[in-house]
Amino acid sequence: MERDFRNPFPGSQSHKLFALERKGPRKMSELAEVLHPTPGAVTSASDKLLKHEYIAQIRDDQDRRVVFIDITHKGKDAMKKDTDQQLA
Numbered sequence: 001m002e003r004d005f006r007n008p009f010p011g012s013q014s015h016k017l018f019a020l021e022r023k024g025p026r027k028m029s030e031l032a033e034v035l036h037p038t039p040g041a042v043t044s045a046s047d048k049l050l051k052h053e054y055i056a057q058i059r060d061d062q063d064r065r066v067v068f069i070d071i072t073h074k075g076k077d078a079m080k081k082d083t084d085q086q087l088a
Contacts, residue, residue: 012037012045017054017071017079025058025070054078 015035020026023034032042046069049055054075060066071079 012041013049013054014079014082016042016045016049017075020055020069020071021076021079025068027066027068031069049075 012035016031019031019034026034028039028042028046031046032039035042037045046055050057050069052074053072055069056072058068058070060068
């Protein structure tokens with residue numbers, strides 16, 4: 001099977017970005033419910049996206065223990081470029 005190196009995101013990461021882009025900020029547990037991977041897989045993929053600043057962590061104003069993740073402008077731009085390349 002030939003791998004497409006133009007796609008900057010492996011499947012699990014692109015699914016998370018797509019879900020955040022469509023549904024807005026979510027807790028890790030909410031993403032796990034929607035995407036059906038293990039919580040550890042969500043955390044692992046999210047760590048990589050955080051490292052490259054495609055997503056950001058947002059603390060809840062009411063409960064500082066709660067952390068949401070959301071797609072950044074850089075993440076949205078990368079998703080758009082990825083979509084444009086797939087359509088070309």
